[in-house]
Structures are given as C-alpha cells and as structure tokens.
Amino acid sequence: MQALRQVAAQSLRAARSLRHRPGIATASSRRRLTASPTNAPRSDARALVAPALLEGSHILSPTSIDGDVYNVYPAATPYGDSKIVTLLPGEGIGPECMRSLVAVFEAAEVPIEFDTYDIAEPEKGLPPEVVNAINRNRLVMKGPFHTPYGFRGTSLNILLRRGFDLYANVVHVYPIPGVKAKHDNVDIVFVRENTEGEYSGLEHSAVDGVVESLKIVTEERSTRIAEYAFRYAMRNNRKKVTAVHKANILKSADGLFLECAKGVAAKYPFIEFENMIVDATCMRLVNNPQQFDVVLLPNLYGNIIGSIGTSLGGGTGLFPGANLGPGGAMFEQAVRHAGRGIAGKGIANPTATILAGVMLLRYLKMFDHADFIQDAVHAVYELTDVRTPDLGGTASTEAFTAAVIDFLDEMDADEECDDEDEDEEDKHGS
Amino acid sequence: MSLWIAPLLIAARHSRPAGRHVAPHFLTRRLSAAAPSAQAVRTVTLFPGDGIGPEIAGAVKEIFRAADAPVQWEEIAISTKNVKPGEDLIPQAALDSVRRNRYGLKGPLETPVGKGHKSLNLTLRQALSLYANVRPCVSMPGVKTKFDNINVVTIRENTEGEYVGLEHEVYPGVVESLKVITRQASERVARFAFEYARSNQRKRVTAVHKASVLKMSDGMFLECCRRISKEYPDIEFKEALIELCCGYLVSQPQRYDVLVLTNLAGDIVSDLAAGLIGGLGLTASLNKGEHVVLAEAVHGTAPDIAGKDWANPTALLLSGVMLLREMDLHDHAERIERAVHQVLQDAQCRTRDLGGTARCSEYTQAIIDRLGTA
Numbered sequence: 001m002q003a004l005r006q007v008a009a010q011s012l013r014a015a016r017s018l019r020h021r022p023g024i025a026t027a028s029s030r031r032r033l034t035a036s037p038t039n040a041p042r043s044d045a046r047a048l049v050a051p052a053l054l055e056g057s058h059i060l061s062p063t064s065i066d067g068d069v070y071n072v073y074p075a076a077t078p079y080g081d082s083k084i085v086t087l088l089p090g091e092g093i094g095p096e097c098m099r100s101l102v103a104v105f106e107a108a109e110v111p112i113e114f115d116t117y118d119i120a121e122p123e124k125g126l127p128p129e130v131v132n133a134i135n136r137n138r139l140v141m142k143g144p145f146h147t148p149y150g151f152r153g154t155s156l157n158i159l160l161r162r163g164f165d166l167y168a169n170v171v172h173v174y175p176i177p178g179v180k181a182k183h184d185n186v187d188i189v190f191v192r193e194n195t196e197g198e199y200s201g202l203e204h205s206a207v208d209g210v211v212e213s214l215k216i217v218t219e220e221r222s223t224r225i226a227e228y229a230f231r232y233a234m235r236n237n238r239k240k241v242t243a244v245h246k247a248n249i250l251k252s253a254d255g256l257f258l259e260c261a262k263g264v265a266a267k268y269p270f271i272e273f274e275n276m277i278v279d280a281t282c283m284r285l286v287n288n289p290q291q292f293d294v295v296l297l298p299n300l301y302g303n304i305i306g307s308i309g310t311s312l313g314g315g316t317g318l319f320p321g322a323n324l325g326p327g328g329a330m331f332e333q334a335v336r337h338a339g340r341g342i343a344g345k346g347i348a349n350p351t352a353t354i355l356a357g358v359m360l361l362r363y364l365k366m367f368d369h370a371d372f373i374q375d376a377v378h379a380v381y382e383l384t385d386v387r388t389p390d391l392g393g394t395a396s397t398e399a400f401t402a403a404v405i406d407f408l409d410e411m412d413a414d415e416e417c418d419d420e421d422e423d424e425e426d427k428h429g430s
Numbered sequence: 431m432s433l434w435i436a437p438l439l440i441a442a443r444h445s446r447p448a449g450r451h452v453a454p455h456f457l458t459r460r461l462s463a464a465a466p467s468a469q470a471v472r473t474v475t476l477f478p479g480d481g482i483g484p485e486i487a488g489a490v491k492e493i494f495r496a497a498d499a500p501v502q503w504e505e506i507a508i509s510t511k512n513v514k515p516g517e518d519l520i521p522q523a524a525l526d527s528v529r530r531n532r533y534g535l536k537g538p539l540e541t542p543v544g545k546g547h548k549s550l551n552l553t554l555r556q557a558l559s560l561y562a563n564v565r566p567c568v569s570m571p572g573v574k575t576k577f578d579n580i581n582v583v584t585i586r587e588n589t590e591g592e593y594v595g596l597e598h599e600v601y602p603g604v605v606e607s608l609k610v611i612t613r614q615a616s617e618r619v620a621r622f623a624f625e626y627a628r629s630n631q632r633k634r635v636t637a638v639h640k641a642s643v644l645k646m647s648d649g650m651f652l653e654c655c656r657r658i659s660k661e662y663p664d665i666e667f668k669e670a671l672i673e674l675c676c677g678y679l680v681s682q683p684q685r686y687d688v689l690v691l692t693n694l695a696g697d698i699v700s701d702l703a704a705g706l707i708g709g710l711g712l713t714a715s716l717n718k719g720e721h722v723v724l725a726e727a728v729h730g731t732a733p734d735i736a737g738k739d740w741a742n743p744t745a746l747l748l749s750g751v752m753l754l755r756e757m758d759l760h761d762h763a764e765r766i767e768r769a770v771h772q773v774l775q776d777a778q779c780r781t782r783d784l785g786g787t788a789r790c791s792e793y794t795q796a797i798i799d800r801l802g803t804a
Contacts, residue, residue: 147642149649155642182576182680198609203646209613213647215592219603246694248549252597253607279697283705286577286680300640304698307673311680337674 082111083364085139088130089118092338093348094143100350100401101141101357104376107405110361110369114141122146122156126163134164138328141360143353146338154201157336161194164327167221168228169194171306171321171334173313178381179391181314188292188309189238191229192302193257194323196221199299217253217298222260228324229296230268240272240293241265244281244301257298281305285312310334317349317390320356322363329363331356342389346396349388351377354404376407471500472757475527479537480509481731482741487537489743489794490750493769496798499754499762504531510539510550519550525557528722533757535750536726540733555588560717560724561615562622563588563696564752567703570712572775573784577706582679583688584703585626586696587619587651588717593693611647611692616654622718623655623690624662630755634666634687635659638675638695651692676702704728711783714748716756723756725749735782739789742781744770747797769800 087102089095105112115137117130122145134140140160147155160166169192175185202214226243233241243261245254258275265273276284278301284291285305289312297305310319321334333352342348354377361370380386386403387393395403478487487505494501506524513519528534541550554560563586569579596608620637627635637655641648652669659667670678670686672695678685679702691699704713710729717724727746735741747770754763773779779796780786788796 149641149645149652152645158643198640199643201643201645203644205646209650211611211647211650213609213611213644215607215609217605217607246592246697249593249595249694250597250607252599252605256603256605279701282676282698282702283709286702286705287575287709300643301698303640303673304676307677308680308702311677315681316677335673335677337671 082113083139084113084115084137085141085360086130086133086137087114087116088140088142089116090143090338091122091146092144092340092343094145094338096344096346096348096397097333097350097353098141098143100397101353103401104354104373104404104408105357107408108369108373108376110366110373112360112364112366119145119156123148123151123153125153126156126159131163134160134328139360139363140328140330141353141357142330142332144333144336144338146340158199158201160330161323162199164325164330165195166323166325166327166330167193167195168225168324169302169306169321170232170324171309171319173309173319173334176314176318176381177378178383179314179318182286182312183289186289186309186313188289189232189236189294190297190302190306190309191225191232191294192297192306193221193225193299194302194325195299197299215250215253217256219256219260222257222298223264226261226264226296229294230264230271233271233294234268238271238293240274241268241296242281242292242294243273243275243296244278244305245275245298246278246301247275248277254298261296278305282308285309307335315349315390316352317388318351318355320352320359322356322359329360331360331363346398347389348397349390350397350401351388354401372408372411373404376404376411379407380404471502472533473502473504473531474753475524475531475534476503476505477508477524477534477536477539478505479727479731480511480540481538481733481736483537483539483731485737485739485741485790486727486743486746487535489790490535490747492794493747493766493797493801494750494762497762497766497769497801499759499766501754508539510541519553520557528558528724532722533753534722534724535746535753536724537746538727538729538731540731552593554724555717558717558719558722558724559589560719560722561589562586562619562718563700564626564716564718565700565704565713565728566752567700567707567713569707570774571771572777573708573712575706575708577680577683580679580683580703580706582683582686582703583626583630583632584696584700585619585623585688585690586700587615587691587693588696589693590615591693591695609644609647609694611651613650613654616651616692617658620655620658620690621661623688624658624665627665627688628662632665632687634668635662636668636670636675636686636689638670638672638689638691638699640672640695642671648692655690672699675699679703679706709783710745711742712744712748714745714752716749716752723753725753725756739791740782741790742783743790743794744774744781765801766797769797772800773797 087098089098102114115133117133119127119130142160145156147157171190173190174187175181196216196218198215200214200216202216203211205211229241243258245258247254247258261275282305285308295305307316310316313319316335316337319334321332323330333356339348354373358370358374361373380400380403384403385393386395386400388395388397388400476487478484491503504527506527508520508524510519539550564583566583568581590610590612592607592609594608594610596610597605599605623635637652639648639652641652656667675686675689676699679699683706689699704710707713713728715726715728717726727749729745732741747766751763751767773793773796779788779793781788781790781793
C-alpha cells in the first residue's frame with residue numbers, strides 16, 4: 001500500500017512539473033474519436049427540438065452549470081479547433097456507456113477529441129501516462145472503477161479525486177420530463193466534499209479485533225466546499241443552502257464542518273441557510289423533497305444522500321455528476337457504481353454518462369452543443385417509450401443511443417430547413 | 431420470595447384469558463423463572479416520559495388491559511426536562527427497575543438543551559448495556575405514502591462505531607474523529623440479527639457496510655457478519671454498500687428483509703426507512719441488551735400538543751407489541767397489531783398527524799373495539 005502511494009505521489013509530482021508546458025500532446029498518442037468540428041451555429045436548436053418540450057414542461061440543464069463559476073480554472077488543451085479530453089472508460093458498465101457517449105458526440109459533431117486510456121490494472125493506481133494526460137488536459141470523462149472489498153489500497157476513484165484535488169462533487173437531480181419519479185418537482189443540487197472525512201483511508205488495528213478508523217475534517221476544506229456551495233447557489237439563482245451534519249454526536253468533527261458552513265453563510269445573507277442532522281435529512285428527503293434546494297454535504301453523507309436523491313429523481317442510471325477543483329474537472333455518473341451484474345450485456349442505461357458529457361460541454365462553454373444533446377436525451381424520454389431495463393423497458397444501450405442520435409438528426413434536419421427558409425426570406429427581402 | 435409471588439397473586443386476580451387457563455404452580459413458576467410460561471404475569475417498567483408521553487402511555491395501558499395481556503406495569507414518572515447539569519438524567523432507581531424487571535417501555539423524553547449532559551439515549555444504552563436497536567419498518571395498511579410495500583427491519587449496532595465520542599483537534603483547524611469497530615460487538619449484533627430473523631420468520635439478512643472505503647473497520651464488521659451467517663444456513667445472507675442500500679430502499683425496497691448495520695449507518699438507514707412508511711409517529715423500536723429489553727417510541731415529545739389529547743399513540747403501542755413478542759406473548763401481540771392495522775386501514779378514525787380528526791382517546795377506543803373481532 002505504501003509502495004502504491006509512493007508511485008502515485010511520484011507520478012503526480014512528475015505530472016505537476018509538466019503542468020506549465022502547453023501543447024505537448026501529440027496526435028499519435030490519442031485515438032481520434034469524433035468528427036471534425038462544425039461551425040454551424042446551434043443557438044436556436046432548443047426551440048427546434050420539439051415544441052412540446054418547451055411548452056408546459058420544465059427544462060433544466062443537468063447542473064445548470066454557469067460556466068463562469070468554473071472557468072476560473074484552466075480549461076482543456078486546445079487542439080486545432082477542438083478540445084482534448086482524457087477518457088477513462090472504467091470497468092463494469094463504463095466502457096459500453098462511454099461508447100454510447102462517443103457515438104452521441106460524433107453524431108452531434110462536438111469538437112472534442114478523446115484521449116482514451118484503458119487502465120488494465122486499477123489496483124495498481126494511476127499509470128504515469130494517465131496522470132500526465134490529466135494534468136495536460138485537465139478534463140476527464142470517467143467511467144466507474146470497481147473496488148473489491150478485500151483490496152487494501154486506495155481505489156482509483158479516490159486517487160483521482162484526491163490526487164487532483166477535485167474537491168467539489170456536484171449532482172443535480174431534476175425532473176426529467178417523461179421519467180416516472182417517486183415525487184414530482186424534485187430539483188435538488190447536492191454539493192459534496194470530495195476529498196476528506198471518512199475517505200481519509202487512515203485506519204489501524206491496535207489490538208486484534210479492534211479497529212480504529214479516522215475521520216478527518218479540516219477548517220480549510222470545510223470552508224472551501226461551503227464557499228463553493230454558496231457561490232453555486234448565487235450564480236444559479238438558488239434560494240437556500242442546507243448543510244447536513246451529525247454535530248449532535250460528532251461534536252468536534254461535524255461541529256467544525258457546521259461552524260465553517262455558518263461562517264460562509266454569513267457572507268451570503270441573501271441566500272437562506274439551514275442545517276439539518278443527517279438522519280432527519282434522509283427522512284425529510286423521502287417525505288418532502290421539495291423543501292430542499294442546494295444541499296451541502298460532507299463526504300460520506302454526500303455519498304449516501306446523493307444516492308437517495310438520484311433514486312428519488314427516477315433512477316441511479318439517469319443523473320450525472322461533476323467533480324471540480326483547481327486541478328480541473330472530472331465528469332462521471334452521479335452514482336459511481338460499476339454495475340458489474342449487468343456489465344457487458346448491453347443493457348446499461350447510458351443516460352447518466354451522456355448527460356455527464358453534457359456537463360462537460362457546459363464546463364467548456366459549448367452551450368449550443370450541450371443544449372442540443374440534452375434536448376435529444378430529454379426528447380427520448382418525453383416523446384418515445386425507449387427505456388433501458390433499469391427503467392422497466394427492454395431497450396438495449398445501443399437502441400437507446402440510436403434513439404438519441406435519431407433526435408439529433410431530426411433536430412439537425414429541422415435546423416437546416418430553417419436555414420433554407422431564412423435564405424429564401426433573405427432573397428425575398430433583397 | 432415475595433418477588434415472584436406478587437405477580438402470581440395478580441395473575442390469579444385478573445387478566446387470564448378464558449379458555450387458555452393454565453394454573454400457575456409454585457414449582458413451575460419457580461423453575462421457569464428465566465422463561466416464564468405464556469400466562470404468567472410479567473412486570474414491565476414503564477417510563478411515560480415528557481410531553482405527549484403520559485397520554486400515549488395511558489393509551490397503551492388501556493389497550494393492553496383490554497387485550498388481556500398478562501403485563502403489570504411498574505410506572506415510574508421520570509422527566510429529563512428540568513435536570514440540572516451534572517445530575518443523572520435518569521435516576522438510579524428507574525434504571526434498577528428496568529434491570530430487575532428485564533423489560534421496559536419508554537415514552538418520549540426531552541433531551542435537555544445545554545452542555546454538560548451526556549445524551550439521553552447514550553446514558554440509557556450504556557447503563558443498560560443495550561447493544562442493538564431494532565426497528566421494523568412496515569408499510570401501514572391504508573396510510574398513503576409515496577412508497578408501497580416497505581417491509582424491512584433495521585438492526586443497528588448501538589455501542590460503538592462513530593458514537594464512541596473520541597474526537598480531538600490535532601492541529602488548529604484539523605479535527606480527527608475516531609470510529610471504533612470491534613469484533614466482539616460486530617459478532618454480537620450479527621448473531622442477534624440472525625436470531626431475530628429466525629424467530630420472526632424472516633428469510634434474509636443483509637449486512638450494510640462501506641467496506642469499499644472503510645476497508646478495515648467496516649471490513650471487519652462485514653467479515654463478522656459473513657462468519658456468523660455460516661451458522662444460520664436457513665437464513666439467506668447478502669451484503670450491500672450503504673449508498674446502494676439507501677438508493678434501493680427508495681426504488682426497490684423488496685430487495686431487503688432484515689438489515690444489520692453499524693452505528694451511524696444504522697441511524698441513517700433506520701430513519702430513512704421510517705421516512706418511507708410515513709415518519710417516526712408510526713415506527714416501533716426496541717433496544718436489546720445483554721440482560722434487558724427496552725422498547726421505546728423514537729418520536730419527539732411534541733410539547734405543542736401535549737395534554738390536548740391529539741397525540742398518536744401508534745409508535746409506543748407497536749413498540750409495546752414488539753415487547754410482547756420478546757416475552758413470547760405472540761398471540762397478544764398479533765391481536766393488538768391486527769387491531770391497529772384494521773383501524774388504520776378503515777381510515778375512519780385517524781389522528782391529526784395522519785390527516786384525520788380523531789383524538790387520542792377516540793383512536794384508542796377504536797383499537798379496543800377491534801380487539802374483539804381481530
């Protein structure tokens with residue numbers, strides 16, 4: 001374990017030294033996966049999708065990402081007209097969902113190139129070339145990595161988050177039109193501390209049969225995540241932040257987290273602040289989820305409550321998650337589960353992965369492409385009954401992807417028609 | 431000697447259901463002192479508690495009496511409202527009563543605000559060495575929630591984990607909090623879970639953990655559960671990661687039957703499960719100790735409606751039903767539980783928290799009326 005950590009630390013150091021050298025990526029080192037970028041404007045694509053989508057139903061972006069919140073951080077390496085993003089397909093259902101994402105990106109002519117790395121032995125940590133690639137591109141699309149129970153080292157999921165200090169995990173559960181959810185109008189943003197707490201990995205056994213596990217809470221990181229949650233709330237016009245804790249029992253640790261949240265809340269008087277004990281939060285979440293807006297969570301509670309939230313919103317296969325920090329951003333499924341039971345059968349739901357791609361596009365300020373793909377995904381749910389088995393349907397991953405691409409093509413065709421109409425109008429005008 | 435004669439005399443006086451008459455005999459009574467026969471009267475310590483406690487405890491007593499449950503109450507009015515810092519939250523005499531009777535039923539107690547107190551639950555747990563908390567969460571017939579067919583029992587380790595209270599600031603702004611897991615406590619709660627599953631005709635025990643991250647602590651808990659499961663081949667054993675368990679409780683609760691959990695995880699999941707069936711006002715709870723059993727209502731004292739006869743006694747009543755089962759009074763338990771279910775099903779007589787207009791006393795009477803037919 002020690003050795004593994006050393007390797008990871010070394011590769012991180014090596015990578016950091018490369019950070020300020022731009023343009024070292026070579027074309028040969030990556031697989032070219034997408035079509036060439038297009039310059040066609042898509043600003044009105046949303047209006048062309050399906051009128052039904054605009055009338056009467058809410059359309060919310062998966063995270064309502066306002067690029068400005070994020071782009072204080074370095075963006076991806078440019079490559080010609082496109083951007084390079086590191087792709088880690090992961091294990092279990094990861095690779096099939098990623099294939100689906102790549103197909104959708106290709107169909108939508110997104111100017112992104114994926115630098116793909118299949119990590120053959122996740123137990124051995126991050127290979128140096130992956131670390132280099134991430135430091136270069138600073139953007140990652142990631143599939144889930146499974147952590148076996150007997151495995152004593154740090155899982156790749158945690159290495160990535162901690163190693164690159166992607167401290168904020170953001171999951172937005174929102175009502176997807178056409179998806180049957182347990183509650184209506186569930187619209188909650190979960191902001192989770194991603195680097196410390198119970199995930200410190202510090203455990204020891206002093207005597208046989210007695211194990212101690214350390215939970216680390218620091219003022220710096222608690223303040224940082226609280227700051228992020230409030231800034232997010234402010235930028236996205238949200239009204240309330242709820243800090244979740246167990247400070248009645250963990251008086252010092254969760255107490256510190258709560259204190260930091262209160263301190264930050266005082267700086268944002270225009271945003272309502274409340275705190276809630278974690279078990280009460282779970283109960284209220286299933287009874288009356290509409291009372292929540294932005295929920296600020298320490299690491300483990302975020303894991304648990306985020307999972308409840310996605311289940312309430314219609315399913316764990318639907319929602320994407322972003323991991324953000326000064327080192328860059330990583331996008332993945334909100335519930336990081338490898339789903340090995342259904343892996344390789346072609347029945348995984350790729351929605352979460354495709355929408356994670358949409359989050360990536362918003363992060364890169366490619367709003368038109370983001371809207372374009374997101375609307376197509378929503379259209380599949382609202383206008384067709386193509387559903388993967390997790391939502392009670394029979395469609396395969398491929399069939400679902402094909403349905404999304406059909407809508408993309410349809411929207412594209414509509415747009416071209418409109419362009420022609422405009423041309424004609426121009427002619428008449430002149 | 432007078433100790434075990436007293437209940438006998440009471441038993442002879444009343445509360446013996448007709449048709450199941452078994453004359454208590456000095457000798458049998460004495461020999462079976464550890465496991466009294468089905469008709470012997472048990473003395474149970476009752477803490478009515480604060481706020482709505484006395485009303486709902488009154489309702490429970492009435493219903494038990496009407497159901498001919500062979501239970502004699504040793505009522506001790508304790509209140510934690512006005513305890514001064516440094517004083518014992520629960521008087522020694524009250525604890526001794528539970529220890530002596532081995533069975534207790536507790537209404538809601540207000541946790542005093544301010545520092546200097548150990549939490550009330552912690553005090554009780556330690557004083558009575560209550561190592562497991564059991565909460566059956568079963569969808570109540572007729573009570574409409576967004577979630578149907580919930581039927582899970584959460585069994586939570588109650589003595590260690592995150593609740594050991596070991597925390598310190600290693601450096602300004604850096605706090606460490608210790609979670610302690612021991613093999614002994616893990617095996618004890620796992621064994622209890624399997625025993626519970628067996629004696630309550632349940633099919634499956636799922637160990638809920640986060641061993642993917644807490645490799646050693648939750649890892650050991652999981653190992654203990656696995657090892658104990660081998661001793662119970664008649665009960666199916668499964669494992670689940672806590673976040674997936676929570677997600678599935680919301681979307682596919684039928685996956686689970688009995689859940690066995692570490693302390694904080696148990697706290698979270700049991701409240702989640704209670705939320706799924708409509709809140710703590712309907713949730714029964716029982717704490718199992720090495721020598722005693724303490725059933726309790728886990729909801730609050732609701733001071734705003736205290737004394738107004740609006741409270742819902744269901745949680746305390748069903749906790750009492752769990753207690754009856756622990757005392758092997760399964761017939762009485764069944765009768766009362768069926769009566770409660772029927773009243774809820776009919777929806778004619780419901781308390782305010784369930785959207786009805788009935789008073790506590792009316793609801794109690796409705797249950798008593800059903801006892802005859804149930």
